[in-house]
Amino acid sequence: MPNAETAQTAALTKTLERALVHAKAFFEGLGERRVGSDLTADALRRTLGKPLAERGVDPGQVIDELVRDADAGLHASVGGRFYAWVLGGSLPAALAADWLVSVWDQNAGMFAVSPSSAIVEEVAGGWLKDVLRLPEHASFAFVTGCQAAHTVGLAAARWRVLNRHNWDVEKDGLFGAPSIRIFTSSECHTTVTRAARLLGMGSGCVEFIPADDQGRLPPEALREALKTHAGPKIVVLLAGDLNLGVFDDFERLVPIAREAGAWVHVDGAFGLWANASGRRRHLLKGVEACDSWATDGHKWLNVPYDSGIAFVADSEAHQAAMTSRASYMMDEGVAREQVDFNPEFSRRARGFPIYAALRELGREGLEAMIDRTSDHCAAIAAGIGALDGAEQLSVPEINQALVRFLDPKPGATEADHARHTDAVIARINADGEAFFGGVDWRGKRAMRISVSCWRTDEADVALTIEAAREALAAV
Template sequence: MSRNLLKDAFNRGDNYLSMIDERRVFPDVQALSALAGFDEPLSQKGDDPANILRMLDELGAPATVASAGSRYFGFVVGGSLPVTVGANWIATAWDQVASSAVTSPVADKIEKVTSGWLLDVLDLPRHSAVGFVTGATMATFTALAAARHKLLKRQGWNVEENGLFGAPEIKVIVSEEVHVSALKALSMLGLGKDRVIRIPTDANGVMDISHLPELDGSTIICTQAGNVNSGDFDPIGEICEKAKVSGAWVHVDGAFGLWARASKSRAYLAKGAEKADSWATDGHKWLNTPYDCGVVICRDVEALYNSMSVSASYLREIETAAQNFMPEFSKRARGIEIWAALKFLGRDGVDDLISGCCDLAIYFSEGLERLGLTVLNDVVVNQIVVCWDSAEKTENLMQAVQQEGTCWFGPTVWKGHNAFRLSVSSWKISKGDIDLSLQAIGNAMKSLEK
C-alpha cells in the first residue's frame, strides 16, 4: 500500500514539474475558486490516502504559483534543480532528525562535508562554523545571537543566563536599505528594530560609510551583499577594516548576493566580505534548492555554540555536537539538498548559474528599456527595478501582466519611486523566456495606452 502511494505521489509530482512551463505563472480565478474544495469538516474516521493525494493534485496543484518554472521573477525565488528535488524526496523518506551524529549519522556526515564545500566555494574562513536553518531570517538571528553573546561577554555579562534586563547596551548599525529580515532578527533578539542607527545610501543602495558613527567593542554592523532591490553591495571590506580596530562585529546579509563570490565575473562585488564575523545566505534562492534551506556561517565557533547550546540529561550524548546546534533541535536534513546541488554543479556549474543569471538580467533590462520603460538601478547582478511614466501606469502595467499570466513580478518602492522588481534567479530561465515575458509586457503597455 505505502509503495503504491509513494509511486502515485511521485507520478503526480513528476507530471506537475513536466508541465509547469506550459501553465500560467499565477493561478487563474477558476483554480483559486476550486480551493473551496478543501473546506470540509474533519472526518471522524479519516480518509483514503489515495483520495488525499488526488485532492492535493487536482485541487491544490492548479492553485500553486509556478515559482519553480522559467518565467517567475518575483521575490528572489530560484527554481529547484531536479537533483535537489530528488535529494529532498529521499531525505524526506529517511525522515532524519539532523541535529547530530547520534540522531542521524548520515545527515551529520553530509552536512559536515557540505559545510566545507560551502566555505570553499564562497571563499570564507575555513575554520568557520556552518549551520543549516530555515532561511536568511533565522540565519541572521543565529549569527546576531552569537554577536550578542560575544559583545556582552566582553563586558562580563552572560546574556543567555541573565537576559537583557540590566545588560550593557549594544549599538546596532544598519543601512537605510536594510532588509526586513535583519530587523525581524533584531526584534526577536531583544535588540529592537527601531533602536538601530541607519546609514544613508547612494543612488544604487550602497551604504555611504562616511556617515558611520564611532565604532567600539559593543557595536554590531549589519551590511548587505546584495541589496534586495538594486542587488548592489555595501563596501564590506572597508567596513570590516574600520570594525577591526574597535572590535565591532560585522554581519553580512547575503541571502542571495553572497553567491556572487562563486562567480568569476561578479566576485569583485563582494570583495572583502571574507573579513566579516558572520554571514547569512540561502540555498533556496540562488543555489536553486527546494524550500526551506538557509545557511548561517560564523567565524567564532565558540560564540555561536554558546549562544545556541542547550543542556539536558537526555542529551548527554550529543551536547558536544557544536556544529549542529542551531535554533531548532528538531530539524530536517536541509544540508543534503545543498550537498546535492554543489556535487551536481561543481565549481564551474555554480559559476555558470550565478554569472548566467546576471547576464540574463542585463539582457532583460535592455529589453525593458527598448519598450520605453525606465530601469531605476544599475543592474550589477540579478535584480532589476523598473517603472513606467507614472506611479499609476506602473501599477496598472504590473497588474495587467500578472493577470495575463505569462510571467510574474511584484511591486516595490525604490528611492521614492513606485516601481516593480524583477529577479532573475532560476536555472530554468533562458533568453527565450525573457523574450516571451518582454512580449507580454509590451502587449500590456499597448493595451493600457489605447
C-alpha cells in the same frame, strides 16, 4: 516480510507513486500553465476548506484530491518566467534529495540520532565555505532561511559583544545588560530587524544610516554613527540588496567597524553567491573579513524551501549562543553536533539537498548558474527598458534589476507613473506569460526583475520581453 509490513510498505510506495505521477504532470505542464496563480483566497477556501471527516481517506486519494484542489493556487515559481521576489526553483538532485529527506525522516539534531545527516552537514558546510570563499575555520548552521541565519549570526554577535563587556547573556539575559546598537544602511532587509526583535534587542536598537545614491552604506557616515554609542556594537552590511543587488564596500567599512570594536554581520541572502563567480567576485572584495554571514540555499542555490545557512568566524561565540544538552542525548563527540550550532533541537536533515545541489552543479555549474541568471536579468531589464513607454532604472551587476512604465499623458506626475507601472505589472501577471512584483524605490514605483531560477533560458527572456510589450500596448 510479515503481512502487515508488506501492506504498510505497499501503501507508502503506492502513495509516493501517485505523488510522482502528479509531479511529472506538474513539470510537463509548466510551460503551458499561467505563471502566476490568479485564484482568490475565497476560491481556494471553497476547494481546500473541507470539514475534517470522522473517518480517514485512502492516502492515494488524499494526494489526488490535494493536487486537484491546490493546483490552481500554485505559482509556477519553479519555472523560468517567475521574477517576483527572490524565490529560485529546485535543481533535480536537490529536489530528489529533499524527497528522500522526507522518506528517511531523520532527526538531524546530533550524530547519534542520525549519523549520515551529521556527516553530510560537515561535508556540505565545508564545500559551502569553499565556494563562497569564507574562512575555513568558520562554523556554520543549516537553518530554515536567511532570517533564521540572521538570528543565529546576531545571537553569536550578541554573545561576543556582551562578553567583551563582562556580561554573560546566555546566563543573565538582557535585563540590566549594556545596551547593544546595530548599525546598518537604510537598504537593510526587514528580516534583520526581526532577528533583533527575536533576540530581545528590540527594533529600536537598529540604527539605519541613509544609503548613498548608489544604495551603499557611506563609510564616513558609519564612522560618525559608531561614535554615538559607547556600548556594544554590531554592524550589518549588505551583500546584494533586494532592489538593485547592491553590495556595501566591505574593504572600507570593515576596518571602520573593527576600529570601533563592532561585530560585522553580512546579509548575503542571495548576493553572497556572487562570490562563486569569477566575473562577479570583485563585488564582494573584503567580505571574508567579516564575523558572520547569512545566506539562503532556497534562493540562488536552487534547493527547495526551507534552507538557509549561517556562518560564524568566531566559533566559540556561535556555540556559546546556541548549544544545548540533556543527559539522554548520547553525545559521542565523534562528529560535529548540529545542536551546538542550530537554534532547533529536533530538526529536518537540511544538509542533504544542499549536498546534492553542490554535487550536481560542481564549481563550474554553480558559477555558470550565477552568471547565466545574472545575464538573463540584464537582458530582460534592457529589453523591457527599450520598449516604448518603459524606463530602465538600473543596470544589474547580479540578478536583480528595476524598470518602470511611464504614463504617456502630458504633464503626468510621479503618482500617474506609479499607477501606470502597477497597471502594466497587473496586466503582465493577468496575461500569465510571466510574473512580476512592484516596489516603492526612491520615490518611484518600479517593477522588480529577479532572476533566480536555474531554468530561465533565452526563450524565457524573449517571451518575457514580448509579454511586457503586449501589456504595455494594452494598458
